[in-house]
Every structure is written in structure tokens, then in C-alpha cells.
Amino acid sequence: MKGQQRGLALISVLLVMSLLLLITGSLLRNHRLLLQGxxxxxxxxxxxxxxxxxxxxxxxxxxxxxxxxxxxxxxxxxxxxxxxxxxxxxxxxxxxxAGRFNLNALLLPGQIDQVTLARWSRLLTSLDLPHRPLAQVGALRELSQVRLLPGIDGHWLRQLEPWVALLPVDAALNINTAPARLLRTLEGVDEGLAKALIQHRMTSPWPSAQAFTADPLLSGTGQSSHGLGVRxxxxxxxxxxxxxxxxxxxxxxxxxxxxxxxxxxxxxxxxxxxxxxxxx
Missing domain, CATH: 3.30.1300.30 (GSPII I/J protein-like)
Structure with a gap:
């Protein structure tokens, strides 16, 4: 009988010790996580x-x-x-x-000019993106809002993001800072001409959009100064x-x-x- 009691007491002690070890381990683990956090x-x-x-x-x-x-x-x-x-x-x-394409030019209600639409189409083509119409919901301030427009998915917007901005609708594309891909959206500008234009502006940036369209490099392209600027x-x-x-x-x-x-x-x-x- 006494042996059984001693056995039960030993088991009780072991259970208590195990419980204490579990509690201590949990406290140490929580403390470690707290320190890490x-x-x-x-x-x-x-x-x-x-x-x-x-x-x-x-x-x-x-x-x-x-x-x-x-x-x-x-x-x-x-x-x-x-x-x-x-x-x-x-x-x-x-x-x-201003060296990016201004998406707000496409979002304001009303008729969009054909020059802007053509440049937008060429940008999408250069990125191998499907041509999707943008709902004319008015000017936006954050690009994430474009994701909420009908027919726009995350992949399409992520591919487009480095090349577009949301600026006041009258903001002109700065031809002195626009990257080659944006220059290629202009009338008659292919990859080779875009590289030549960038090489030229490194030493002789254009003082105006009119000077840009009159540049001999663009001779015969029918380049329009519409929507272009230098500021x-x-x-x-x-x-x-x-x-x-x-x-x-x-x-x-x-x-x-x-x-x-x-x-x-x-x-x-x-x-x-x-x-x-x-x-x-």
C-alpha cells in the first residue's frame, strides 16, 4: 500500500515537473518571439x-x-x-x-484627340499588351485606382506601371527626359531613331517642342508637337x-x-x- 502511495506521489511530482517545464518552455518561446518582434x-x-x-x-x-x-x-x-x-x-x-505617358489624358470624359490615342496604342504595342479601352471616369491621383476600372487586371497594370503617370491633363511629355520607349510612341520614331534622339539630347537638349519637331533627325516623319514639351x-x-x-x-x-x-x-x-x- 505504502509502495503504491509512493509511486503515485512520484508520478504526481513528475507530472507537475513536466507541466512546469512546458510552461517555462512556452514562456521562453514567447519571450524569444517578443524580442524578435x-x-x-x-x-x-x-x-x-x-x-x-x-x-x-x-x-x-x-x-x-x-x-x-x-x-x-x-x-x-x-x-x-x-x-x-x-x-x-x-x-x-x-x-x-513628365517623361512618362500621362494616363489622365485618356480618363477625362469627352473626345480624346487622335494623336494621343495613336501614341497610347503604340505604347501598348511596344509592351506586348492587349489594347483595352479605359473608362473615362475623370482624372485619378493614384495608379492603384486604375486597377478598379472595368477590364483592367493586375498583370496588365504592372507591365504598364513604369511607363505611365497620373498628372494634370494638360501636362506635356518632356522630350528631354522621356526614355526611348516613350520616344518610340511618337510619329515616325522607330527604335533606331529613338536611340539617335537620346544620343543627340545628351549634348544638345531641345529648348522647345518646336525645336524638337524641326530637328533634322525627324525630317520626313511628320512629327507633331501636340502634347510635347520641355518642362x-x-x-x-x-x-x-x-x-x-x-x-x-x-x-x-x-x-x-x-x-x-x-x-x-x-x-x-x-x-x-x-x-x-x-x-x-
Whole structure:
């Protein structure tokens, strides 16, 4: 009888010890997860602080570059801070959004001019994208809103995203900053001519849209100056920060007021990272 009691007591002690070990293990595991979560939060906070500091530096640099009030905006102007940082690697780029196709020109209700429609069609063809009509819902401010339009899917919009912007409807395509793909949407401009135009503007940017259409390189193309320009008010600052194994990409859209010379922030957003950027 006494042996049975001792056996039951031993089993009870072992059960209590097992329970205590389980509770202790759970507490340690929760503590470890809490520490990991706190560490990740601090790391993200540090990334955000570095991104915002780099954004501020880029804003000052861009504002200084635009203070000169040059008659035309071109890629020879020193906007881009490039790579910065010591412990963190920081890459900063500045893009003229007027070098993209303005989608709002297609979204306002009313008849769309044939020149703009033809350039839009050529852009879709160059991207191997199906030609889908856009509902004329009025000017939009964020590209994600385009995804809500009838017949628009995520893949189509992702392929298009690097080449379009949502600007005021009267914004002209800046021929001094537009990439080759956008130059190829213009009348009579093929791949070879687009490369020649970019090579030419590296040393001799065009002072006006009229000077562009009169350029001998475009002789015989029937080039129209409609919707073309050489100035801009809209820019995108993209900051990519790498701090140890962590990465962050911040995009900030700004508008320049030519009267005051000040830059106004329109929106900030975190951009998704590609697969090779997620892992160090």
C-alpha cells in the first residue's frame, strides 16, 4: 500500500515537473518571439528614419537644381544624389514624371484627340499588351485606382506601371527626359531613331517642342508637337535602403512650384521589393 502511495506521489511530482517545464518552455518561446518582434520593429524604424533622411537630402538637391529656372528640364541637370551612406547602403534616384505617358489624358470624359490615342496604342504595342479601352471616369491621383476600372487586371497594370503617370491633363511629355520607349510612341520614331534622339539630347537638349519637331533627325516623319514639351513640375524620388539583411524602398512624388521655387510632397509610399532584394 505504502509502495503504491509512493509511486503515485512520484508520478504526481513528475507530472507537475513536466507541466512546469512546458510552461517555462512556452514562456521562453514567447519571450524569444517578443524580442524578435521588437528587434524587427526597431530595424524597420531605423530603415524608415534613414529613408526619410535620404529623401530630405534629395529634396534639397532637387530644389537647388531647379532654382536656376532653366528654360528646359533635361537629364544633364544634377538632380540625382546616387549612392550614399556608410553603415547603410542608400541608393537615391530622381525621375521626371513628365517623361512618362500621362494616363489622365485618356480618363477625362469627352473626345480624346487622335494623336494621343495613336501614341497610347503604340505604347501598348511596344509592351506586348492587349489594347483595352479605359473608362473615362475623370482624372485619378493614384495608379492603384486604375486597377478598379472595368477590364483592367493586375498583370496588365504592372507591365504598364513604369511607363505611365497620373498628372494634370494638360501636362506635356518632356522630350528631354522621356526614355526611348516613350520616344518610340511618337510619329515616325522607330527604335533606331529613338536611340539617335537620346544620343543627340545628351549634348544638345531641345529648348522647345518646336525645336524638337524641326530637328533634322525627324525630317520626313511628320512629327507633331501636340502634347510635347520641355518642362516639368512633377518628380519622383526613390530611396532604396539596405541595412544588414533588411531592405526598404520609399517612393515620394513631389510637385515643384515655379513661382515660389518650393517642392510640395504629393504622396509617399513603400514599394514592393523584388525577390533578389528580399534576401541579402
Amino acid at each position: 521588437s528587434g524587427q520593429h526597431l530595424q524597420q524604424l531605423q530603415l524608415s528614419q534613414v529613408s526619410r533622411a535620404a529623401e530630405s537630402a534629395a529634396l534639397l538637391r532637387l530644389q537647388d537644381a531647379l532654382q536656376a529656372q532653366a528654360p528646359a528640364i533635361d537629364l544633364s541637370q544634377n538632380w540625382d544624389p546616387g549612392v550614399m551612406g556608410d553603415k547603410a547602403q542608400i541608393e537615391v534616384s530622381v525621375e521626371d514624371l 516639368s513640375r512633377w518628380y519622383r524620388i526613390t530611396v532604396h535602403v539596405a541595412l544588414g539583411p533588411s531592405r526598404q524602398r520609399l517612393a515620394t512624388d513631389v510637385e515643384h512650384d515655379p513661382k515660389t521655387g518650393q517642392l510640395r510632397i504629393l504622396q509617399r509610399r513603400l514599394l514592393p521589393l523584388t525577390a533578389n532584394e528580399i534576401t541579402p
